[in-house]
Amino acid sequence: MIRDSLPKIITELPGPKSKEVIEKRKKAIPSSIGCASPFVIDKGEGAMVMDLDGNIIMDWVGGIGALNIGYSNEEVIEAVKAQAERYFHPQINTLHYAEYIDLAETLNTISPGSFRKRTAFFNSGSEAVDNAVKIARKYSGRTEIIAFSGAFHGRTFMSMTLTSGQIFKAGFMPLAPGVHRAEFPNEYRTDENVKTEDLPGYYLDKLKYMFVDYVDPKKVAAIIIEPIQGEGGFISAPIEYIKGLRSLCDQYGILLIADEVQTGYCRTGRLYATEYWADAGVYSDILITAKAMGGGLPISAVTARDEIMEALAPGEIGGTYGGNPLACASALKVIEILRRDDYAGKAMAIGEKCSAAFKDWYGKYESIGTYRVIGAMVSIEFVKDRKTKEPDPETANKILEICRSKGLILKSAGSYNQIVRALMPLVVTDEQIKAGLLILEEAIKMAAA
């Protein structure tokens, strides 16, 4: 049992058995599908992984946010096994099956907003993003879509176009037409003469100017936004900005799409990050979720107001595997557990521990430009100089490397990869958090030296 273990490295890295597999990988799969980790997994439990050589590693990437429930949850395993024994794949356009319908009903009920909704399932976050755009265009009869700087929405052609950052797009042009870019209200990277309380208005004015200068708002089908940017580095859009965005959408008949692929299912201390919006009376028209919903099986969802979803005719959305019964069975059980066992509370508790540590470190290490903690969505941004805020991807990378050598896996984020982020499974124990934070602090210290 490694569920309650702490990281323990017992071999050179990679260990001999891992090395053999990694060498094969180098020849068999494209190097564009990269992986800096020196570990080949043998098994995973909770937040912990054992590699083929017996090294015990703490995984604070959690399948890039897919494993809020952790590795090898017994109840989820049982639910998937029971489903596997009945049928794998009748396909939703061919036969009715209850798991798809039950999961849709669940999402329609638990997602923010008491209005009537419908949910369709897909396989990945990117695919759900593409379909959300299709749905918005069909319903509105409009073509244009607005996305944000620093956004990540995926790697298919439409979702890649919506994604910001040349790193994801260079060499793949031409992109999908009809996409415009607004500036995300990233407070840390805003001119410091703009006061915090003026930030929402400052960025809303920029958006309004876009409507005057670049794009006719009456042609805009939707604005798509991550409530908290994931790959962008865990940057929240202030609620006053969201309120302003909603009223601009209402003014011009634009749909508001919330991409909660990374923030959904308790990561932020709420079941959905858009529950924070709901506290202020704001709801999205279309909600995209994926990742943690499936607990590691591939499934994504588009949940939209009834009348929006019903604008589409049969055959206009869907696909062979969307809402596969095994993934639905997993998702139904995952959601039941997340709600029953207060995983949102667990995320909050993790965040509090990280917040206390990060605050202390900010006082000690000049390389930390800022840090962000929203539930268990935690990140630290590294800079060469606190005054100029010049991003420091080298330090971030060094820290990731040192952490890996000590058995802690983390991931970078941000436009320059200057941010170190953690998406730890929410079942991580108190001792494991303590051990992980010790390793991370040691790495920050060593990288600075």
Ligand SMILES: Cc1ncc(COP(=O)(O)O)c(C=O)c1O
């Ligand atoms: C906010 C957001 N949207 C969409 C995606 C794309 O999801 P997928 O990788 O499942 O296609 C991601 C992936 O990280 C994401 O973070």
